[in-house]
Amino acid sequence: MEASPKVGLKALLTPDNCVLVLIDHQPFQLANVNSHEPTMVMNNVTALAKTAKAFNIPTILTTVNEERGGLIFKTVQDVFPNQTTINRTFINAWEDKRVVDAVKDTGRKKLVIAALWSEMCLAMPGIHAMGDGYDVYVVTDASGGLAWPESSSVIGRAEKGARRSLSSFSTTQALPVLYSRGKCSCYGPRRSCVRNALVPAPESDSC
DSSP states (O other): OOOOTTSSGGGSOOTTTEEEEEEOOOHHHHHTOOSSOHHHHHHHHHHHHHHHHHTTOOEEEEEEOHHHHOOSOHHHHTTSTTOOOEEESOSSGGGSHHHHHHHHHHTOOEEEEEEBOIIIIIHHHHHHHHHTTOEEEEEGGGOBOSSHHHHHHHHHHHHHTTOEEEOHHHHHHHHHHHHSTTSOTTSSOTTTSGGGGTSOOOSSSOO
């Protein structure tokens, strides 16, 4: 019997099969997050960005109405210093052709999303992208909403709608496991492993 696309090896994320989209990680949105501790959200999305950079995962940065909401977090922009964010007017990022085209250009169908706020800027593009045939993975603790009950219900609907919910830790740890099996204990050469995304590397290439 053929395995469901929701389970099995092919359902797992690897650096070669996914694209990361970070949506509206801006000061105005963060100031109104009550579902998670704001500093934790900032730290988690920064770790997520660093992991994507370490494993050459295509990453799309997008904001909404920067003139009012502010620029994307500096800690995230510093990971991609030469990358310009897509500044939108649409609340639903998937309605912006530039975002959709950027995802399509990667040729990848597994979409990893983190966003502020969960109730709108996470839910809307996630549902919309699923309708276009994408597998959507939501990083819950690099996202946040106006209140915990509403934010948690969004995640519940995501799971029922075939979106997968993950934490930032499970995402950053799962990616390198499939990336470099059989290498060193931290899943790869020291200068490319996930640990190096978060701490400086020593002179040696080995762990």
